[in-house]
Amino acid sequence: MSITDLTSMGEPQTELQREINERLCKLQDEISDYCYQCAKCTSGCEAHKLLELEPHKIVALLKRGLIDEMVNSDVIWTCMSCFKCRERCPQKVAPVEILFALKNLAVASGKQIPGNYTAMLQSVLSIGLLQDVKSVTTRDNKTKSRSDLGLPEISKPTDPAKFQTMLSKIAVEKV
Amino acid sequence: MKKYALYPGCVMPTEQYALEMSIREVLPLFDIELVDIKGFSCCGEPLKSVNQMLTLTLSARNLAIAEKEGLDVLTPCPICHLALSECKRILDTDPAMNERVNKFLQDEGLKYTGQANIVQTVDLLHNVIGIDKIKEKVKKPLKDLKVATHYGCHLFRPSEIGRPVDSENPQEMENILKAIGAKPIDYPEKIDCCGGLLTANLPESALTKTGQKLQKVQEKGFDVFIDVCPWCHRQYDAKQTKAGETVAAKLEVPVLYLSQLLGLSFGISKDKLGLDLNLSPVDKLNLGDK
Numbered sequence: 453m454s455i456t457d458l459t460s461m462g463e464p465q466t467e468l469q470r471e472i473n474e475r476l477c478k479l480q481d482e483i484s485d486y487c488y489q490c491a492k493c494t495s496g497c498e499a500h501k502l503l504e505l506e507p508h509k510i511v512a513l514l515k516r517g518l519i520d521e522m523v524n525s526d527v528i529w530t531c532m533s534c535f536k537c538r539e540r541c542p543q544k545v546a547p548v549e550i551l552f553a554l555k556n557l558a559v560a561s562g563k564q565i566p567g568n569y570t571a572m573l574q575s576v577l578s579i580g581l582l583q584d585v586k587s588v589t590t591r592d593n594k595t596k597s598r599s600d601l602g603l604p605e606i607s608k609p610t611d612p613a614k615f616q617t618m619l620s621k622i623a624v625e626k627v
Numbered sequence: 628m629k630k631y632a633l634y635p636g637c638v639m640p641t642e643q644y645a646l647e648m649s650i651r652e653v654l655p656l657f658d659i660e661l662v663d664i665k666g667f668s669c670c671g672e673p674l675k676s677v678n679q680m681l682t683l684t685l686s687a688r689n690l691a692i693a694e695k696e697g698l699d700v701l702t703p704c705p706i707c708h709l710a711l712s713e714c715k716r717i718l719d720t721d722p723a724m725n726e727r728v729n730k731f732l733q734d735e736g737l738k739y740t741g742q743a744n745i746v747q748t749v750d751l752l753h754n755v756i757g758i759d760k761i762k763e764k765v766k767k768p769l770k771d772l773k774v775a776t777h778y779g780c781h782l783f784r785p786s787e788i789g790r791p792v793d794s795e796n797p798q799e800m801e802n803i804l805k806a807i808g809a810k811p812i813d814y815p816e817k818i819d820c821c822g823g824l825l826t827a828n829l830p831e832s833a834l835t836k837t838g839q840k841l842q843k844v845q846e847k848g849f850d851v852f853i854d855v856c857p858w859c860h861r862q863y864d865a866k867q868t869k870a871g872e873t874v875a876a877k878l879e880v881p882v883l884y885l886s887q888l889l890g891l892s893f894g895i896s897k898d899k900l901g902l903d904l905n906l907s908p909v910d911k912l913n914l915g916d917k
Contacts, residue, residue, distance in 0.1 A: 498819065498820040498822070498836065499825075502832055502835060502836065503829070503832055529676070529828055529829075530825075530829065530832075532780075532820050532822055532824055532825050532833075532836070533675070533676075533780075533824050534780040534784065534820040535780055535781070535784035535785045536780075536784065536820075538784070538785045538787070539784045539785050539786060539787075539794050539795075544787075546785075552675055552676060552679060553679075555676040555677070556676070556677065556678055556679055559676075559677050559678065560678075565677065566827075566828040567827045567828030567829070567830075568826070568827040568828065569674070569676065569677055569827050569828065572673060572674060572827060573674060573677055576668070576669050576671075576674065576685075580667075580668035580669060581637045581640075581641060581668065581669050582637040582638070582641075582669050582673060583637060583638075583641050583642070584641060585640070585641050585642075586641055586642045588642055588644060588904055589906075590903040590904055591903055591904075591905065591906060591909075591910075592903065594903075596644070596904070598640070598644065601644050601648060601901065602648075603640075603644060603647055603648065603651075604663050606635070606640045606641070607635060607640070607663065607664060607665055607666060607667040608666070608667065608668065609666055609667075609668050609735075610665055610666045611735065614734050614735050615668065615735065617734050618684070618688075618731050618732070618734040618735060619681070619684075621731055621734070622678065622680050622681050622684055622731060
């Protein structure tokens with residue numbers, strides 16, 4: 453199994469796209485109507501000052517159905533997932549969840565996945581973890597491994613083949 | 628004696644060894660047995676941006692593994708704790724999703740049943756073990772040590788899912804630190820984000836977030852910065868110098884895990900707590916002890 457199965461970088465996965473689109477439509481119908489653009493989300497947003505993310509505008513754009521525009525924009529990838537907007541919204545709208553759905557849709561539509569996400573995904577597929585065990589360096593420059601430090605063997609999927617089969621089904625499942 | 632399955636996640640067992648070492652030293656003092664189980668994988672939360680179904684299924688898979696042993700789960704990483712808690716909330720309330728996820732798990736002969744409870748270290752120390760028991764263990768009170776705490780966003784938000792500490796004014800770490808004689812002081816940036824999750828695609832911006840917060844902490848004259856999350860700790864400790872460069876500041880803030888500081892006050896040796904693995908200037912602390 454390759455990474456393209458999960459992320460569909462090669463060709464767009466219509467089933468997955470349809471499902472995420474449905475999720476967004478649901479968010480659009482149920483949630484964005486509650487938003488009255490008070491911008492409390494944006495005032496607390498960790499990514500606002502630094503990266504110009506404006507969660508209240510994301511909600512407004514969703515309300516107007518400008519989904520493709522957002523999926524094609526880099527701004528959806530500036531969210532730090534700190535959940536402040538979801539926590540503080542007086543109307544229980546969760547811009548952070550809209551952003552997750554938009555990013556999922558971008559991936560399912562075959563858009564380029566930014567940065568290290570591809571490597572992280574590949575690692576989870578092959579060993580079950582975001583990264584493999586590393587040797588670390590102490591303050592006085594000695595190299596230590598897990599076993600040097602008396603730590604037991606790391607826990608990871610015992611049958612990688614079965615684990616990978618399971619993960620591949622998540623991507624190709626027909627709803 | 629209370630037993631927990633130790634769910635290590637990814638970052639702690641692959642590089643943040645000081646967290647794992649100090650937890651394995653400190654918790655047994657309170658009759659907590661940590662059980663190592665084979666087969667765990669990533670919780671999926673860092674990949675939520677890529678595919679949410681993947682996140683949900685990976686979390687359910689890990690819970691199912693712990694359930695098989697009939698154990699509750701201790702997850703030291705707040706990010707994993709949020710992923711597992713959210714997964715439990717969804718699968719326990721949405722039968723259709725439960726069925727769908729369980730279908731995926733069949734391949735590995737696993738089944739999510741919802742029996743396992745999920746705790747995080749701060750939750751365990753504050754609410755299960757309790758402040759009085761912690762006080763009893765103190766051998767070396769950390770007198771008047773001026774401490775800034777950092778909980779990590781995922782430990783207190785979103786409260787809708789049920790988080791172990793308050794979302795706007797968490798005091799659990801403060802209470803624990805007071806019990807060992809330290810002097811935690813609130814500061815305006817206390818619940819701000821470290822930016823760590825941006826490392827995947829915007830590493831420079833992630834470092835800037837880290838630098839901005841740590842600079843404030845340094846300016847306010849704190850002796851030490853205490854965190855619990857392996858992602859946050861990697862930012863504040865290992866990447867401190869680089870983070871300082873992004874805000875044009877020379878940062879020299881000692882950063883320790885809560886479990887390391889507790890261990891020191893309980894008289895556990897620095898070696899056993901992995902203190903030589905902290906890359907921030909922890910020697911500045913001058914805590915005595917060999």
